[in-house]
Amino acid sequence: MTTKIVIGSRESRLAVLQSRTVETYIKNTNPQIQVELLTMKTTGDRILDRTLDKIGGKGLFVKELDRALLDGRTDLSVHSLKDMPMEIPESLPLLAFSKREDPRDVLVLPEGVKELDRSKPIGCSSLRRTLQLKKIFPDAEVKSIRGNLQTRLRKLDEGGYSALVLAAAGLIRLGLENRISRYFTTEEILPAAGQGILAVQGREGMDYSFLEEYGDPDSWAAGQAERAFVRYLDGGCSSPVAAYGEIREGALFLTGLYYREEDGTYIKGSISGDAEEAEALGAALAERLKESKEKGEQI
Secondary structure, eight states: OOSEEEEEEESSHHHHHHHHHHHHHHHHHOTTSEEEEEEEOOHHHHOOSSOHHHHTGGGGGTHHHHHHHHHTSOSEEEEEGGGSOSOOOTTSOEEEEOOOOOOOEEEEOOTTOOSOOTTSOEEOOOHHHHHHHHHHSTTOOEEOOOSOHHHHHHHHHTTSOSEEEEEHHHHHHTTOGGGEEEEOOTTTSOOOTTTTOEEEEEOTTOOOGGGTTTOOHHHHHHHHHHHHHHHHTTOOTTSSOEEEEEEETTEEEEEEEEEETTTTEEEEEEEEEEGGGHHHHHHHHHHHHHHHHHHTOOO
8 A cells, every 4th residue: 555645736726725625535534644735826827917818718727737646646645626628648647526515606795895896897717607697787898817716816806807707616715705796606606517526547557546535426426417517519618618517316417508609608508417428418418409509599
């Protein structure tokens, strides 16, 4: 059995906190294993003056971590699943998904403010959110904002924005739940694929039996279905494609959103089936929505 494990993590406060949960699990279940954290700034963390679609998408948040894994400087990486590319190299397999935190998006107002100031823009980092926000706040301006969670909150509180739209999971994990002014239902704003789930990634050929009980089967099925949906449609971090799966009594219920580029609208649809067929269900829903989009249908 391995006696030392090095976990690779982005260096933001949230990323470190998330990686620590995996570190704690390993230490509690395998006290004989020494665990260390190796943090690093990714390309996506460094380039903050452009939107992700202009600089290469999701892969910029994992490139350095992947290299450290392949070089043997780390033994596993912990990621927010929603930040991972849809195509994963066979040499760096996904090992387990955590139990899902609240998957919803939320509205955050400046500290001490109770009402949305319509004279300032809403800060939002994705076209997925922007498209869906237009139905909730049709008269609001939406402006791109980049940076880690603390940076975005600082820009909000300094008066640059009327509000932010963020993932509930990050705020909850950082103990900042009190900053949430409104939770959007998954019907109002469909989450990004994998939102609220942590992914543990390893290196091919290494023994990861110490993680045997870490993974959550429901999260694995939902996450794989959501990722299969987005992968089929070739969507990335900046792509306006969204998917959310729930497991109910062994069945998987999946909702997906696909953007109609030619007229700026989007279509949504749902599918259900056996959770063990998660990836097939995701691909089937994507195919159905793509066909409907091509025919100009709304389903």
